[in-house]
Amino acid sequence: MAKSDRDKKIDAMAGGYLSAGITQRFTERTFGIFNDADQLMQLAEKWKNVAADKAQGHMFEQLEVVKFNFDALKKDSDLFAKTTASMGMPHDKVDILIKNGEEIVREAQAKSCNSAARSAFALSDAEYKEMQRLAPSDQFEKIKELLRKRIDSGALKAEDYEQTLRNIEESLKHENVSSSGTTYQEALNATDVKTAQDIADKFKLKSALTDMHESGKRAGKVGALLTGSISAVTGVHSLHKGEIEVGELLSRVAVDSAKGYATGYVVTAMSKGITYSTTYLLGESVARSFARSNAPVAIAAGVVNASKSFVAYINGDIGGEQLLDEVSHTAITSTSSFYYGALGQVAIPIPIIGALVGAGVGYFIGNMLHQSGLVALGDSRVVKEAKERRYAVQAMCLAVIPEIQKNRLELESYLESYFSQRKNDFLASFCVLDNSLYSWNPDEFVLGLEKINNQFGISLQFKSFADFDLFMSSDEVFEF
Structure with a gap:
């Protein structure tokens, strides 16, 4: 037997809640990049009255961190970078720390001067022993050439130059994650508050879109697995009863899996978009709480399910009355799922499981409320049918009463x-x-x-x- 529209709605809801938990790490990393971008703007504001060629060094460090963390997000890596200045250690001999969780996996020293010679000299301090040396990408090759010449000439700092040459990089990198480098001019331009704002906004948008896409892909796989499995189970039952053939079963599972992938992708991508949109309207702390409440998932699933009803109405598959009934059902079940999902997470403090159980209970309670007509955007179909039967019985009774009295x-x-x-x-x-x-x-x-x-x-x-x-x-x- 084919799945009903109501079954598909709960599939979308369940898949959305499950995917939200699975892709939560992407959301946390994206908010981390938002913080890095804000830090870039704060630095530009802080050093705006300092000569640009002096202030650009701070911008250089922060730009490398933002770029590195964005690449880690794209590659789903657990690595992330932080400047020691942003951690309250502005005078530490290490400029940038690369971490995996709480573990420091690489230390880096970043120097950006207005010439390759000055950058090479600044990077070759003896106290930077075996740190990664980070230079402007446009000076990288020139710095390496200068270091080789100074080593070959037998300079007093030859040993320090050798260590610098051994550890110098044109971009902040570790394993397969890289910042792709920053030029001196980029760092210099970023000292302008307006430019820093534009760069920060660009990285916020790029990281949000990346999270939406990467999370959507993973959610799509979850949705395909969920709906495909359910379709396979119901299809095998129908096959056993002789209602369908093997070919139809395989076709149905393939189609339902594809629909599940699309629904999972759209619901999760939309929920992420809703989360990041609230950052601009309500602030980051509120947006984080909003995301953890699973409200974006409930809203996104509701919008997707309601959109399907509108598309069916536009295509002429359903009438206006059924459209109102389906939109009403979606609104009530989505709201109920959200509240009971939050309650379930409190009652069952296991990530994903509590919210999923609560959302399932909320869906069925919302469904019962809608079916009963106690809460609805207009009367539900069941209530309307009951009213029609009542009016018919009432008319019959009114006609029979005089005869009964006689x-x-x-x-x-x-x-x-x-x-x-x-x-x-x-x-x-x-x-x-x-x-x-x-x-x-x-x-x-x-x-x-x-x-x-x-x-x-x-x-x-x-x-x-x-x-x-x-x-x-x-x-x-x-x-x-």
Whole structure:
């Protein structure tokens, strides 16, 4: 049997909540890049009154960090970089730390001067022992050439130059993650507050879009697996009953899996977009809380499900009444799923599981509320059908009531006439019985009983006491 529209709605909801938990790490990293971008703007504001060729060194470090972390997001790497200045250590001999969780995996020293010679000299301090040396990418080849010449010439700092040459990089990198480098001019331009703002906004947008796409792809796989599995189970059941052929089963599973992938991708990508949009409207802290509440998933799933109904209406597959019913159902179940999902996460403090269980309960409660008509955007289809049946029954009753009243009057008249006569007959018979007792006349008593039995169409076997006495003296069998 094919899946109903309501089943597909809960598939989208469940897949969305499951994918939100699976892709939460992308959201956290993206918010980290937002912080790095904000730090870039703050540095530009902080050093705006300092000569640009002096301030650009701070911008150079932060640009490399932003670029490195963005590349880590794209490659789904656990690596991330932070400047020691942003960590409250502006005078530390290390400029940039590359970390994997809490573990420091690489230390880097970054120097950006207005010439390759100055950058080479600044990077060759003995205290930077075996640190990664980071220079402007446009000076990189020239710096290496200068270092080789100074080493070959036997300069006093030859050993320091050798160490610099051994560790110098044109971009911040570790393993397969790289910043791709920053030129001196880029760092110099970033000292302008407006330019820094533009760069920060660009990286925020790029990281948000990257998260939406990468999370969407993973959610699509989850959705395809979820809907494909359910379709396979129901299809095998139908196959066993002989309702479909193997070819139709395979086709149905393939189509449902493709739809599940598309729905999972769109729901998750949209939920991420909603999360990042709230950053501009409500601030980052509120946006983080908003994302953890799973509200974006509920909203996105609701929008996607409602959009499907609108598309079906535009294509002429459903009418306006059914459109209103489906949109109403989507709104109520989405809202209920959100609130119960949050409650479930509190009641079951296991990542993903609590929210998923709560959302499932919320969906079914919302579905019952909608079906009952207690909460709806207009009457649900079930309520409308019940009302139509009620109106039909009411019309029938109104038509039958006068006839019932007429028949009742006739019946009451008949009963009154019938029972009044029977009443008189019974009273007369009881009087005969009473008199027979006072006079001790058995035959009169039998006569009274005969009259009462006659009212029910029955006659006594014995008409007098003498008949009864004669029977008792005979050999006849007594019958009740």
